[in-house]
Amino acid sequence: MPIEERRKAGTRLSGLQVVVVAAFAVLAVCFWVLQVVQHKKFEELAENNHQRTLAWRAPRGLVFDREGRVLVENRHSYSISIVREHTKNLDRTIRTLAAVVGLDQAAVRTIVDRHLREPTYRPITVVQDASLAQVAAVVARRLDFELPDVVVEQVPTRRYPDTMGSHLFGYVGEVSDSQVAENTALKSGDIVGQSGLEKVYNTLLMGEDGAKRVVVNSVGREIRTLDEDLPTEGKRLQLTVDYDVQKAIEDGFDSIGLNGAAVVLDPSDGAVLGFTSRPAYDPNAFASGIDHSTWAALTTDRDRPLNDRAIQGRYAPGSTFKMAVALAGLEEGIITPEFHVYCPGHANFYGRDFKCWRFSRGGHGSIDLRHAIQQSCDVYFYTVANMVGVDKINKWATALGMGVLSGIDLPNEVQGIVPSTEWKRQKMHEKWYAGETISVGIGQGQVTTTPISMAVYMATLSNGGTRVTPHLLKAVDDGDGWKPAPVPAPQSKVTIDPEKLQAIKDGMWMAVNEPGGTGGAAKILGHDVSGKTGTAQVISNQGKAAAGKTERDLRDNGWFVFFAPRDNPQIAGVVFLEHGVHGGNAALVVHHILDTFFAKKDGKPLPPKPTLTPNLNPSMG
């Protein structure tokens, strides 16, 4: 090779050497920047790549009765969700998933669309409480990498073992957008109480969701668990409710076959022993997301099963109101227990004739307070009401718990009405006419009450004037043992002359225990049941004739209010039967409740499920 050319080639080779060395130096610097300078950032990205944080839903707290028997528990269910973070083609995923689980594509799309604006790592639950077949179908596709962005999660789901006290427990459901907006502790997808106790004590019951960090590969298959943050179960609640009493109420209603409500209290402090509203619904249907048709059926049902009649239904109290009128007369010094009225079967007030229910049999004759209560004489109470006046009746009825909120720890309680001149002036801008007071005397006319307020009425009357606050929570287990819940303070207290009160109690005792009383059906030997029937018109007699041709159920409502025993009472309450025709039918249900209650007290075997046959022929008052 010529020297000249060799020299030139040598120079060019040196040039190449320099270029190569420079290129490798640049590469080394690049790797240094990526691996050393920016290491933290990429390390984090790599972790996000292969580590997935999965939500781990906390079970809601269990609910027990006053003796520790389970009323509400949890079961495991499977939910199928889409995690869009791993979705390559959402349309394809929706199509495939809908086909695999056998759902309508449009329905799946609607669910997904509702959550589109949420962070992509948050699973969108498409199927709640999935069947095993659905779970198997999805899992098989997942392993084939057909649906890498779909997850199957095991979630605790509410279970109400005995379908009873539906309105008491309420139901749970997915949190609504407005609820999330109101409460920052909630996040979309949470299951929260939507009514009843589940709603009122949601914060206690909810618990804290945990999380699980897992390693996944590029198609989302879980390889192993890195660490777990165990969920905290919601706090356990103990209710004042007695399972046996509650069961007796439900059995009674099942047997009598009528709608209505019942509330049974401990008159000493207002603890609710049992509570129901009929017709009921199955809260289990809500536990894993209620389907459209079930919801539609519940909301359009003419019997309105979602309505809690015990705290939201307002009905004329009828004759059960008479003790309030009696107390007003006695305490205001207008009558004494020995005050007699002659009942010929009807009486004329302000130019209008008012009938007694015993009109057809010639009335009650001369009758005193005790017997007037026992036999529910209307003329006696027309007379007393007329003497006392509406404002004093209002004062004492309110003191006994009617026309005001009871303050029970349940949502959306409705207030009844006990009229007064002031009330009429404000509400209707009209003067109260004395003639209107006559109907009020027998719990008709403008008076309406809720069943819960009637139970309070009985508790207050039986305990001597303390208007206790009905309450359901007995104790809370916050993780380290049961802590008793404070008993809510009474709403008010009035002093009642014991002798005057005794006369009313006597009348109620006689109504159940002596011949000629209207509530004989509730009698239990040795337990001095005191009670009062009530039969209230749903519509006036004239209206009845006018509406006669419609299909509306116009039969009278039946009430039975009670406490027992007469002296030193342990139980007080009310059974209300919608279109129960008369109070005697309600007394049948009360009998079963009290029979159960006292059998338990006495350590005797509980009575079997009763067979109650209501008398639906309208006859007595």
Next chain:
Amino acid sequence: MFERRLYFHIDWALLAAIFALCGMGVVMIYSTTADPTRASSHLWITQLYAIGLGLIAMVFTLTLDYRTFTDKSHFIYIGLLAILVYVLFFGTTQMGARRWIFLKIFNLQPSEFAKVGVALVLAKFFGEKGGEPQWTDLAIGGVLTLIPLGLIAKEPDLGTAVTLVPVFIAVAYLAGMRLRILGVIFLAIVLTAPAAWMFALKPYQKQRISTFLDPTQDAKGAGYQQIQARITVGSGGLTGKGFKQGTQGQLRFLPVAHNDFIFSVLAEEQGFAGVLVALGLYLFVILRALESARLSKDQLGSYLVLGVLASFTFQVIYNITMSAGLAPVKGLTLPLMSYGGSSMIATLAGFGLVLNVRMRRFTN
């Protein structure tokens, strides 16, 4: 033919560096594919066979005088073109490209051998020509390069086709081509780029390039590999996550980890330290081979060395840049380390020629 004294002139240091890189490659292939639950768990063994075959090819290219090969290079070249044409019509199609000849036991990728063939024919052409290449020489050399390039690009395998360009430029440069002409060639490439963009590139190729410019525009698709490559490398840190501990490669966030992205996995599992070792070895191999070019007793030898080295160096630098997510993703493997039999055999055969030139620097 092979005299005993030649044995002492074999560049053992270069050989050692080459097999060190092969060994690192096998280890990384084992790390990414030896999961018994996967169908690919035998790949590292296949790679060992390929290295064995490569060694035989190397002994072959080392034993005969390199001038024997260059003398016959026109036959080799024509045979090569014939095979490339054959592939276009009868080759095995995989993933949309017709690149392979099915040979019962394995698939042969003739385009890998085209690099050596072109190096041989260009070395012969410029070596026999002597003196500063004229325009006509450059044109002939260019055509000799472009014919196989076109055939390979047609398969399509644009990556491999492009590696032939450095072979031509390097040999012409060493032959004394004026730097001004080099500038003109670069200018021509730059000017034809928009036209190529418009007419020659397939949509997926366009997408790869536009994605490179902004990977986030398609983070799930074409940009995915690039982003994942950067994450893989960056998360390795100074000392790496350890053998078989890399999450990116092991959990398959990085596609074809044992192949195109083997260097990324090395960076993840062995860290910056491992990267420096590998870069050092590659640099040593390249500089050592350049030394052979300098020591060659004739121009033919140095052209041959440079021709072989040009595609190797280009591929090494491009692949490593791509492994760090700093270049558009192309199906270019990392010579000596990536999984692939044809590439391994062709590369080792090429280095056989490099060793050959150095070994015979004192013979006549």
